[in-house]
Amino acid sequence: MTYLSYFKAECLALFRTKQRVVNALLFFVMVVVLFPLGIDPSADFLSPAAGGIIWCAVALSVIVSLESMFKENYVDGVLTQLILSGLSLPWLMLIKVGVYWGAMVLPLLILTPIFSEMLFLPSDSLWVLISTLLLGSPGLFLIGSIGAALTVSLKQGAMLMVLLILPFYFPIIIFSSAAIKAVQLGMPYGGLLALIAAISLLALVVSPVMTSLCIKASVR
Amino acid sequence: MTYLSYFKAECLALFRTKQRVVNALLFFVMVVVLFPLGIDPSADFLSPAAGGIIWCAVALSVIVSLESMFKENYVDGVLTQLILSGLSLPWLMLIKVGVYWGAMVLPLLILTPIFSEMLFLPSDSLWVLISTLLLGSPGLFLIGSIGAALTVSLKQGAMLMVLLILPFYFPIIIFSSAAIKAVQLGMPYGGLLALIAAISLLALVVSPVMTSLCIKASVR
Amino acid sequence: MNWVWFHKLGSPKWFFQWASKWSTPVFYLGLLCLLVGVIWGLVFAPTDYQQGETYRIIYVHVPAAVLAESCYLSLGVAGLVYLVWQMKMAPIFIKSMAPVGAAMAAIALISGAIWGKPTWGTWWVWDARLTSVLVLFILYMGIIALQNTLEDVALANQAAAIVSVLGLINLPIIKYSVNWWNTLHQPASFGLTKKPAMPMEMWLPLLISLVGFYFLVAGLAMWRMQSEILLRERRSQWVKEKVMNDGV
Amino acid sequence: MMAFDSLADFIQMGTHGAFVWSTYGLVLLILAGLIANTIQGRRKTLRQLKKRYSRETHS
Amino acid sequence: MYSVASLTISDFLVERGESDLLNGLSFSARSGEIVHISGANGAGKSTFFKALLGLLPLLNGTISLNGEVLVRPAQSLLSKSLYIGHGVGLNAALTVMENLSWYFPECHISRFQLVLKELSMSAFAEAQLQQLSAGQLRRVALARLWLSDKPIWLLDEPFTALDQTLISQLEAKMADHISAGGIIILASHLPLKSLPFQRVEL
Amino acid sequence: MYSVASLTISDFLVERGESDLLNGLSFSARSGEIVHISGANGAGKSTFFKALLGLLPLLNGTISLNGEVLVRPAQSLLSKSLYIGHGVGLNAALTVMENLSWYFPECHISRFQLVLKELSMSAFAEAQLQQLSAGQLRRVALARLWLSDKPIWLLDEPFTALDQTLISQLEAKMADHISAGGIIILASHLPLKSLPFQRVEL
Numbered sequence A, B: 001m002t003y004l005s006y007f008k009a010e011c012l013a014l015f016r017t018k019q020r021v022v023n024a025l026l027f028f029v030m031v032v033v034l035f036p037l038g039i040d041p042s043a044d045f046l047s048p049a050a051g052g053i054i055w056c057a058v059a060l061s062v063i064v065s066l067e068s069m070f071k072e073n074y075v076d077g078v079l080t081q082l083i084l085s086g087l088s089l090p091w092l093m094l095i096k097v098g099v100y101w102g103a104m105v106l107p108l109l110i111l112t113p114i115f116s117e118m119l120f121l122p123s124d125s126l127w128v129l130i131s132t133l134l135l136g137s138p139g140l141f142l143i144g145s146i147g148a149a150l151t152v153s154l155k156q157g158a159m160l161m162v163l164l165i166l167p168f169y170f171p172i173i174i175f176s177s178a179a180i181k182a183v184q185l186g187m188p189y190g191g192l193l194a195l196i197a198a199i200s201l202l203a204l205v206v207s208p209v210m211t212s213l214c215i216k217a218s219v220r
Numbered sequence C: 001m002n003w004v005w006f007h008k009l010g011s012p013k014w015f016f017q018w019a020s021k022w023s024t025p026v027f028y029l030g031l032l033c034l035l036v037g038v039i040w041g042l043v044f045a046p047t048d049y050q051q052g053e054t055y056r057i058i059y060v061h062v063p064a065a066v067l068a069e070s071c072y073l074s075l076g077v078a079g080l081v082y083l084v085w086q087m088k089m090a091p092i093f094i095k096s097m098a099p100v101g102a103a104m105a106a107i108a109l110i111s112g113a114i115w116g117k118p119t120w121g122t123w124w125v126w127d128a129r130l131t132s133v134l135v136l137f138i139l140y141m142g143i144i145a146l147q148n149t150l151e152d153v154a155l156a157n158q159a160a161a162i163v164s165v166l167g168l169i170n171l172p173i174i175k176y177s178v179n180w181w182n183t184l185h186q187p188a189s190f191g192l193t194k195k196p197a198m199p200m201e202m203w204l205p206l207l208i209s210l211v212g213f214y215f216l217v218a219g220l221a222m223w224r225m226q227s228e229i230l231l232r233e234r235r236s237q238w239v240k241e242k243v244m245n246d247g248v
Numbered sequence D: 001m002m003a004f005d006s007l008a009d010f011i012q013m014g015t016h017g018a019f020v021w022s023t024y025g026l027v028l029l030i031l032a033g034l035i036a037n038t039i040q041g042r043r044k045t046l047r048q049l050k051k052r053y054s055r056e057t058h059s
Numbered sequence E, F: 001m002y003s004v005a006s007l008t009i010s011d012f013l014v015e016r017g018e019s020d021l022l023n024g025l026s027f028s029a030r031s032g033e034i035v036h037i038s039g040a041n042g043a044g045k046s047t048f049f050k051a052l053l054g055l056l057p058l059l060n061g062t063i064s065l066n067g068e069v070l071v072r073p074a075q076s077l078l079s080k081s082l083y084i085g086h087g088v089g090l091n092a093a094l095t096v097m098e099n100l101s102w103y104f105p106e107c108h109i110s111r112f113q114l115v116l117k118e119l120s121m122s123a124f125a126e127a128q129l130q131q132l133s134a135g136q137l138r139r140v141a142l143a144r145l146w147l148s149d150k151p152i153w154l155l156d157e158p159f160t161a162l163d164q165t166l167i168s169q170l171e172a173k174m175a176d177h178i179s180a181g182g183i184i185i186l187a188s189h190l191p192l193k194s195l196p197f198q199r200v201e202l
């Protein structure tokens, strides 16, 4: 086993189960649609809330799609073999998260303009929304992978994972929706974007190590 | 195996894993908190949206908590034994959904006043909110169990389940939040409550049969 | 009432042969009608005195919207037939029809959204009709996702049939609920629901285009069903002969 | 009795030519995609079955 | 004595993935007989049990009980047979004892204790299932053989993960069952040591 | 010849749930030897392997390789040993061949084909894992024994679900390994038929 062969295997596995990525996107669509249907469909309500709504939906769908990230591998004993492989577990985890991120983010970015239009997001905010997504989503995935590793041995992970992980998503969500509001009010938002990027960077440093620690503790 | 012993076993199993119920409630709390944090914490925004927010959170947490309803039983071969038990599968399914509903709804009703207060729901709407929850939640659980049965053989069903089931929740959510808005506007809402009850009744008739059909097709 | 046709329809072999005879002519007839209707609509139909030329989008928008609904109705009926009689053809029909229906819903959504921009000034509003088409599209995607995710064919059949049937119940409810929901705080939107009294010269090409869409969808569905039948009946002798001899 | 006086008028469709033509373009795209998908599905099925049958007859 | 005199399988054919399995399997088991189905990995032993129980559709084949062909085979077999397959069929959230009392509400708790003692599992009566070793879990699943009164036993690899002591105990239990007039259909890669059986090769 | 001359375990003690297991297990295996760990269900065989590999913490005990006590035992053992336990360790989304090439990127595809042929699994090279029977899945997991060059094999119930043919094949493979100077530690309820071994009772 090498890093490259693991990377290839992960890509292949994700490509085989590509319906999974599609499902994650459709999940995102559903959550976005839930808001106008469940709460208020008027532009007055939706327009200022659009950025927040999209970010909430992204956060939920990232969590739900990451939840099963390690589960199959855990049950089948693949994680055991990864630990025993002699390769550095944090790097392996980083590879896995990277593959997931790559597969999810691009389609999400394509969907964003459509949904921001449907939620009446002013079009000058769109670019800020996309920037926050680009800068913040690595953080979401990296933090999420810690949660997935923590809950891997539990039969009912999704719920617990939301509980554990959402609090850590709050800063990203709050800064992002603040940035989107800032541009609507004509205020500067560069600092907020920098903060979001900083969180993602921090996650990049911390997450692989944490994830592999959790995995090691879970595999018995 | 008898219906009674199955009922007892399910109650006991749910009682053993009561953390699950707690998690579902915490999940609900998280989603509710997500809105003010991610979108807008002002009373102007929250007060008219409160009913809708609570209902969206309820719908999501019911789906996520039902997702794993049959999964363990599927993996361990318990579903096989239920099918082979000679008892009527629809009744067994109804028992299981009933137990889940019973365990979830009471704590939810206790939480509701707290959250409606935090979301600035006018207190005259509270009783309508509680009535919609009482009348609508059996429908949520019954419809949700069909989705759980459909996706039982999948490793990561939550996403697909949301996708399949949320459209069927829309009417309940729409009627409920309409009823809550109606009372805020001083309009009659009795008809809406009757409609919600009718949907739950319809689900009561259809769901156990559909659920058991799916279970039978899934167990191989 | 003679039920022979019903039993015949249930036989993949009989249906395959029937479809090989009819699918191509039906498809081309549909294409022809569509072309006639659209060209008539685009080139010859008079200008609308209110909307000007933009109204010409109607010649694809309305047929696609109608088809999206009819296709779903047919899915629901097929699902019911499968659950009640376990008829082999029903899941084949559902599997073949779902993507076609999804495409029709997509056309209705896209053409409507583009039409909305010049007439309403926005691509999208959360109006009753639009929302119910969006939900319809999502339901189609759900059925497709289910079929792609479930690997066991028997299970996928059952699951798709159940979701189709439930959708059938859901459809009127969602329509009703959405109507109610909308009118509660947003009455009389854009007069979309009021039937415009169209002059004959505008209405006739619309009718032709609608008929064209129907035939086109029927032809496509038959083609798709044929492939599906071949795949599922692969162990029967007639399929083997058909594939090996004339390549179909 | 065409509704347009010239080809330029026809292309312009009053003021909103872009809307009408982009709609028809997208519709064409979707329909073409659907038809292509159908034909490709048929080809794939046949290829698969032929391979299968020839493997069966050989073994 | 049990009420089933004979179970006859004829012309079984089942589709699994790309291939047809069991091509025309037929055999008959009379009261007091063991049928031992053997065959290489992937021969279709597990598939056979699932088809017999109606969990997989039969392409072809009939099942007769006491000489009569069953019309709704799965339904009529269910009330007379006990199936233990690869899955243990236990509720992971419950303890060992609670699992047993769920399956056999009519039995008294002392009966369970007796059986668990026989299986050397007394110490684990109140244990959670995830605390058991592979073999201990199988023992709990097999406890159902000691508790049920179904005449037909359908056992798919019952010896998996068991130690030698338990294997002999299980064989002794099977001997009891057939001497009481039961029928056992068994798929296993291990030969039965002390029992007479009719061999069916797949 | 392999580079490992001896592996010595001494005074192992592991806490599992309520009880302490392995109470002071010690043994030594030299190059070319098989250690057969046996014991009743729940004796702690699986626990032993996990403790050896560092997956469970040792309450007490040391591991020595070639006479030297290992300081970071798990780390130093990993590069020299191959563990096959209850879990198959295969990625369910990939085919058989893809799984093998993921584990052994350095091997050529023809090598895999050869090994699969030897295991009578050629027909399933492109099969999805969920289409395999219990024994076929184990075969794929065991293919790693044919492909790896690690000197120490740690096998927890390797014979589970295998048919007789494959059991003898596996024994032959194990004979090859020890005659090449490897070390095998094996836990199994089945006795080894044709091989000399050192027995360790738990």
Ligand code: HEM
Pocket: C058, C061, C062, C065, C066, C069, C108, C109, C110, C111, C112, C113, C115, C116, C117, C119, C120, C129, C130, C131, C133, C134, C192, C193, C194, C195, C196
């Ligand atoms: C995304 C946006 C839209 C969607 C999803 C949509 C959907 C629908 C649906 C479902 C129908 C009913 C077809 C039937 O009779 O069964 C319809 C009809 C119609 N739509 Fe749209 N529509 C949209 C936008 C528009 C716009 C912007 C206009 C023009 C202002 C428009 C004009 C019409 C007309 C004239 C009809 C036929 C009249 C009728 O039968 O009521 N639509 N549309």
Ligand SMILES: Nc1ncnc2c1ncn2[C@@H]1O[C@H](COP(=O)(O)OP(=O)(O)OP(=O)(O)O)[C@@H](O)[C@H]1O
Pocket: E130, E131, E132, E133, E134, E135, E136, E161, F016, F017, F018, F021, F039, F040, F041, F042, F043, F044, F045, F046, F047, F048
């Ligand atoms: N996760 C756990 N938590 C607590 N106790 C456990 C756990 N897993 C195993 N045990 C206990 O540890 C003991 C040894 O288990 P282990 O799995 O090592 O047994 P084993 O020798 O491999 O048995 P088998 O032959 O059945 O595979 C058993 O008594 C079991 O009850």
Ligand SMILES: Nc1ncnc2c1ncn2[C@@H]1O[C@H](COP(=O)(O)OP(=O)(O)OP(=O)(O)O)[C@@H](O)[C@H]1O
Pocket: E016, E017, E018, E021, E039, E040, E041, E042, E043, E044, E045, E046, E047, E048, F130, F131, F132, F133, F134, F135, F136, F161
């Ligand atoms: N879900 C499935 N989809 C497709 N093919 C399958 C599936 N399950 C099993 N098969 C195939 O059916 C055949 C028989 O499988 P089965 O599990 O019945 O074998 P078995 O005799 O029980 O083998 P073992 O001794 O390994 O348990 C195998 O060749 C296998 O590849």
Ligand SMILES: [Mg+2]
Pocket: E045, E046, E047, F133, F134, F135
């Ligand atoms: Mg088997």
Ligand SMILES: [Mg+2]
Pocket: E133, E134, E135, F045, F046, F047
């Ligand atoms: Mg063990």
